[in-house]
Amino acid sequence: xxxxxxxxxxxxFINDSVRDLIFSGKILKSEVSKNPVIEWDVPLYTIKAxxxxxxxxxxxxxxxxxxxxxxxxxxxxxxxxGMSGCFKLSTVDDIPKHSHLRFLTKDSEIPIQVLNFxxxxxxxxxxxxxxxxxxxxxxxxxxxxxxxxxIVDNLEDPAFKQxxxxxxxxxxxxFNGIGNYLRAEILFRSKxxxxxxxxxxxxxxxDSATYPIKSEKVLPIVKDPLYLCHAVCMEVLxxxxxxxxxxxxxxxxxxxxxxxxYQNPSMNNLQDRHKRTIWFEGEPGILVPKGSVARxxxxxxxxxxxISESSSANKKRVRKGNSSTKATVPAMAPxxxxxxRSPRFSGAxxxxx
Numbered sequence: 001x002x003x004x005x006x007x008x009x010x011x012x013f014i015n016d017s018v019r020d021l022i023f024s025g026k027i028l029k030s031e032v033s034k035n036p037v038i039e040w041d042v043p044l045y046t047i048k049a050x051x052x053x054x055x056x057x058x059x060x061x062x063x064x065x066x067x068x069x070x071x072x073x074x075x076x077x078x079x080x081x082g083m084s085g086c087f088k089l090s091t092v093d094d095i096p097k098h099s100h101l102r103f104l105t106k107d108s109e110i111p112i113q114v115l116n117f118x119x120x121x122x123x124x125x126x127x128x129x130x131x132x133x134x135x136x137x138x139x140x141x142x143x144x145x146x147x148x149x150x151i152v153d154n155l156e157d158p159a160f161k162q163x164x165x166x167x168x169x170x171x172x173x174x175f176n177g178i179g180n181y182l183r184a185e186i187l188f189r190s191k192x193x194x195x196x197x198x199x200x201x202x203x204x205x206x207d208s209a210t211y212p213i214k215s216e217k218v219l220p221i222v223k224d225p226l227y228l229c230h231a232v233c234m235e236v237l238x239x240x241x242x243x244x245x246x247x248x249x250x251x252x253x254x255x256x257x258x259x260x261x262y263q264n265p266s267m268n269n270l271q272d273r274h275k276r277t278i279w280f281e282g283e284p285g286i287l288v289p290k291g292s293v294a295r296x297x298x299x300x301x302x303x304x305x306x307i308s309e310s311s312s313a314n315k316k317r318v319r320k321g322n323s324s325t326k327a328t329v330p331a332m333a334p335x336x337x338x339x340x341r342s343p344r345f346s347g348a349x350x351x352x353x
Contacts, residue, residue, distance in 0.1 A: 007051040022046060023106065044064070054176060055133055056081070061073075084119055085119040091112065093111065155203060165202075277295050
């Protein structure tokens with residue numbers, strides 16, 4: 001599932017990709033999507049994006065070279081990416097599969113380009129002119145100080161008491177944008193057992209690191225879990241590509257090399273109360289759910305290595321009764337694709353400063 005850094009990278013990608021583009025015509029929705037049709041009738045418009053935790057807004061503003069004092073119309077579309085949502089820029093003749101919302105550039109653009117919301121699992125949602133979710137807290141990336149204050153001021157809330165810290169880190173009311181891989185990396189660096197009580201853990205740090213630390217030399221020794229919610233996200237942004245929902249960790253890129261704990265077979269792992277796997281080092285803590293089981297890695301390498309090797313082995317096998325067909329199929333040359341993808345898919349570099 002895309003987490004806070006992935007949505008922030010997507011917003012940077014959109015702003016970089018469509019900065020000089022003018023859009024026109026109806027906003028097209030796929031027939032299979034159950035999300036609402038976006039009704040907006042203006043001749044020309046521009047698009048900008050911003051993110052907040054696990055939500056992202058597109059701002060659509062009417063474009064008019066000659067305003068003549070008239071106030072231009074403006075709407076917003078709030079997106080939640082679900083398990084597999086992302087944005088891709090393509091030509092009109094090369095629209096990606098599973099594109100469920102499309103914004104087309106004006107006819108004079110040659111070729112016509114399309115900003116696509118792509119979601120192969122169809123768990124993503126969008127709403128027109130909706131506010132940021134009231135059940136989601138401030139963003140640890142863009143509003144760290146408010147993010148921290150919201151948690152410290154509410155530590156007496158039942159959400160923190162007798163609850164494992166690994167589960168509380170997924171509570172979007174307080175930890176907006178934090179997901180499975182981020183919680184593993186944050187707790188690993190904090191040297192905190194995942195099933196220690198959240199209240200006891202966080203009370204120890206409520207008076208620390210109120211402001212973002214400027215010196216990168218200090219970060220390796222920081223153990224404050226609240227500050228690491230910000231710092232770890234910022235590290236992912238500097239990679240210019242986070243978790244790839246289409247390929248997982250199979251690409252052996254900078255993101256996989258950056259991970260220290262998540263899906264590392266040398267680490268321990270257990271399921272939390274919601275059956276989500278938490279990866280950790282050392283003892284699990286006192287609030288381990290009864291019957292919690294571990295995911296067993298297939299070998300000593302990272303799970304993605306195992307997946308890649310298994311895929312290669314399957315390609316070498318010959319299906320019985322069809323060996324001649326398998327043996328004579330020639331290898332296909334790479335084909336150039338015109339679709340421009342978000343950095344977490346393509347490895348493109350966008351400055352997150």
